[in-house]
Amino acid sequence: MKKYKALSFFILPGIIFYILFFIFPTISALGLSFTDWNGLSPDYNFVGFKNYKLLLTDDPIFIKSVSNNLKYMFSVVVFQTLISLVFAILLAKNTKLNVFYRAVLFLPTIISSVSVAFVWIFVYEPSIGSLNAVLSALGLDFLIKSWLGDKNIAIYSLAFVQVWAHAGQVMIIFIAGLHAIPKSLYEVARIEGATKWQTFRNVTWPLLAPSATIVIAYTTLQSFKAFDLILATTDGGPSYATEILSLFLYHEAFNNFKFGYSSAIAVVFMLIIAVITIVQFRLLKSNKVNY
Amino acid sequence: MIRKNTETDVTMENIKPININERISRQVPLVAYTLLILLPLTLVFFASFKTLKQLYNDPLGIPEKWSILNYIRLFANENMLIYFKNSFFVTFTSVFFILLLGSMISYAIIRMPNVVGNILFGFVTLGMMVPTQVKMIPTYVLLSDLNLLNKHSGLILVTIATLIPICVFILTGFMKTLPKGLLEAAMIDGASHWQVYSKIVIPLSLPAIASTAIFSFVITWNDLLHPLLFIKSSSLKTLPLALLQFQGEYLTDYPMIFAGVVAASIPMIIIYIFFQRWFIQGMTAGSMKG
Known part of the structure; x- marks a missing residue:
């Protein structure tokens, strides 16, 4: 037992930090969510489930935010997974050229979201932006839009930027997955005369399932928690068209000084993430194969 | 990878x-x-x-x-050098303590009886499930109570706590693969835990530590949310926060804003070009936590 006591010296410093600055705040979010605190005055009242009731039954911006979150999440998950899978397959071989391509595709991952946001504000700019200039040059003038100003498409324009910034990152997970597939299986497929598609369908895809699980789970959470990019581009506008939960709770707390109400949003946000994680874990787990 | x-x-x-x-x-x-x-x-x-x-x-x-001209304005009127200095200080201090405290916890986890180790591991990595935005209000209140708002120290403390879970996750996974017999033998020869940790486990774990360092470095260097919440004085701002506020200051003066974007991104891109293999490895280790 004495042997293990010495280990507490290794645990305590980090754990104290973690409990004080992580666990404690997370739990107190729950406590604050039952109050009407405005963040400024020294006292506040306990209001029971009032914040939750208001949020879930009578707040159109909450509904709008959840629906924006879902639009954003689904478009990012679908496109990021497909694009990263396609490029992982194209770049799986470790040639010099492929290593270069991978490095380029990965590059946006290391640039701060604020910088990425400004880059795309410029690309999407209605009058001097390059996207509209390119469309115009191609004779596609009918496609010219105010990409971040049109409330029907702004959320998708942002989802595109998210994919642009992170597809290269999750591609690496797929490439690692491809490298882990035993070569002998491809030889068997070749000897049996399988077509490319059959090989992909019956060897690559099933054996890539664990990587796909990681990619999809990671992308789902990453897109659900998006914050910096949207704050720096549209800040939730125009007219809440890009307001998502994380921004909504930030605005309610620090623009409107509703700390209690905003904590209730945080708790609901956390619960939604927990539900998504559990559902996904169940769905994707049934996906495993053995050869 | x-x-x-x-x-x-x-x-x-x-x-x-x-x-x-x-x-x-x-x-x-x-x-x-x-x-x-x-x-x-x-x-x-x-x-x-x-x-x-x-x-x-x-x-x-x-x-x-x-x-x-934009670059001259940037460094003459905009204290760009101070923002760089702030980002460097906050990032390096945070990363140092994340690695130190995280690796110590990981070491304890692999040396404890399995059940206790697993419970501790579960408790610490639970934090990876919690999005930063969920705890932002209470963290803000806590720093305000401790009189640490608008100070680098407050920002650093919260950053360390936020990244310890992922650090412990990566390092414990790696340290578990080290030969247990080697560590036991050192203990029998009379080495203390601190010696085993600093002379054997840390040197052997360098690849995983490098990955974790790069991952934490990129996350902290690019972090917007925490500085946005905690830092108000212009002289204490980090680069992403300073950039965000250029937007309000220069509105549609794009060239000026872009000079800021380029100046803030160039150091990271240059480091990336030289160490891209490590970056890709580190960032992927961080995202494989699923």
Whole structure:
């Protein structure tokens, strides 16, 4: 037992930090969510489930935010997974050229979201932006839009930027997955005369399932928690068209000084993430194969 | 992650020889996507060397005259050097303590009886499930109570606590693969835990520590949310926060904003070019936590 006591010296410093600055705040979010605190005055009242009731039954911006979150999440998950899978397959071989391509595709991952946001504000700019200039040059003038100003498409324009910034990152997970597939299986497929598609369908895809699980789970959470990019581009506008939960709770707390109400949003946000994680874990787990 | 290992290097083209047409058609999507990544960045780079008038006349071209006026304004009027200094200080201090405290917890986890170790591991890595935004209000209140708002120390403390879970996750996974017998033998020879930790486990774990260091470095250097919440004084701002506030200050003076974007991103991009293999490895280790 004495042997293990010495280990507490290794645990305590980090754990104290973690409990004080992580666990404690997370739990107190729950406590604050039952109050009407405005963040400024020294006292506040306990209001029971009032914040939750208001949020879930009578707040159109909450509904709008959840629906924006879902639009954003689904478009990012679908496109990021497909694009990263396609490029992982194209770049799986470790040639010099492929290593270069991978490095380029990965590059946006290391640039701060604020910088990425400004880059795309410029690309999407209605009058001097390059996207509209390119469309115009191609004779596609009918496609010219105010990409971040049109409330029907702004959320998708942002989802595109998210994919642009992170597809290269999750591609690496797929490439690692491809490298882990035993070569002998491809030889068997070749000897049996399988077509490319059959090989992909019956060897690559099933054996890539664990990587796909990681990619999809990671992308789902990453897109659900998006914050910096949207704050720096549209800040939730125009007219809440890009307001998502994380921004909504930030605005309610620090623009409107509703700390209690905003904590209730945080708790609901956390619960939604927990539900998504559990559902996904169940769905994707049934996906495993053995050869 | 990306090994130079042709043994396991399998793609479909290992199976059948491919013809020239196919080889070219594979390059088309790759070149197109590369351009999609690089062109927007290049346009911003060009724009940062234009005057506002030049930009409106010719938004996309190479600048006729390369003007460094925006960069001069950036460093003369905008305290860019101070923002750099702040980012460096906050990032390096945070990363140092994340690695130190995280690796110590990981060491304890692998040396404890399995059940206790697993409980501790579960407790610490639970934090990876909690999005930063969930705890932002209470953290703000806590720092305010401790009188640590608008101070680098407050920002650093919260950053450390936020990244300890992922650090412990990566390092414990790696340390578990170290030969247990070696550590036991050292203990029998009379080495203390601290000696085993600092002389054996840390040196052997350097690859995982490097990955974790890079991951934490990129996250902290680029972090916007925590500085946005905690830092108010201009002289204490980190780069992403300073950039965000350029937007309000310069509105549509894009060249000036872009000079800021370029100046803030160039150091990271240069480091990335030299250490890209490590970056890719580190960032992937961080995202594989699923």
